Amino acid sequence: MKLQNKVAIVTGSTSGIGKYASFALAKAGARVTVTGRRSEKGEQVVQEIKANGGQAIFVQADMMHEESYEYLVNETLQAFGQIDILVNNAGNIIEKSFLELTVDDFQQFITLDGYAYFRMMQEVIPHMKNGGSIINVTSLAAINTIPTHSLYSFVKAGVTQMSKGVAQEFAGQNIRVNCLLPGAVDTEMVAGNPNSDFIRSLIPMQRFSTPEEQANIIVFLASDDSSYMTGSSIVADGGVRGI
Incomplete structure (x- = not known):
């Protein structure tokens, strides 16, 4: 129960990494705010946490x-009275030829995968009176670019760099900011990719990560096990970066 008496917000937690991060944080003792657009799926995550002895609420938010x-x-503070952990995870993937990208693509993607991370940190940090941990889930694409992912890589790299600056600014207040850079994870987005078999063949471990594996790293970054880590990026990609 290394996160007992802690409160966590996990954005984009109705499925994928966010869902399993919510499970893992609750199992470690944290009270969790699950959030996303899909209320039915969000309530299912909350009910599963409660069924396993944890505490959670669902807040529908886009x-x-x-x-x-x-x-x-505000909903988290009303329910739990504090915020100690923020997992910025809500996001999407955009895979388009550079010349096909539109202004709308740019605006929508940078809002969800960049601006929302920025604003959630701004909203949460003033409430971390006794310190806290922020984990920004970005992507291997922040450091390993591939064709048709130029906008995706740009935003993920930007959030990763922004996180380092925020980490330095608030280190003296015991607020830590770190990034998790997953490679291919077996989620709804990856499972529906027609090139999934080819992507798997490029991974030295010859398999996708499970969302549970990524969630375990999030718990590590949220806990005092990583108490001397801030401004860091953990790459969990099955060995791709070594190619």
Whole structure:
């Protein structure tokens, strides 16, 4: 119960890495705010946490909308009275030829995968009175670019670099900011990719990560096990970076 008496917000936690991060954080003792657009799926995550002895609430929020950030923080404070952990995880993937990208693509993607991370940190940090841990889930694409992912890589790299600056600014307040850079993870987005077999063949471990494996790293970064880590990036990609 290394996170007992802690409160965590996990964005994009109705499925994928966010869902399993919520399970893992609750198992470690944290009270968790599950959030996303899909209320039925969010409530299912909460019920599973409660069935296993944990505490959680669901707050329906869309990270594309400005009003969601303050609302999510206020609902968490009303339910639990504090915020100690933020997992910025809500996001999407955009795979398009560079010349086919539109202004709308740029605006929508940078809002969800960049601006929302920025705003959630701004909203949460003032409430981390006794320190805290922020984990920004970005992507291996932040350091390993591939064709048709130029915009995706740009945003993920930007959040990763922003995290380092925020980490340095608030280190003196015992607020740590670290990034998790997953490679290919067996989630809904990856499972539906027609090139999934080819992607798997490029991974030295010859398999996708499970979301549970990524969630275990999030718990590590949220806990005092990583107490001297801030401004760091953990790459969990099955060995791809070594190619």
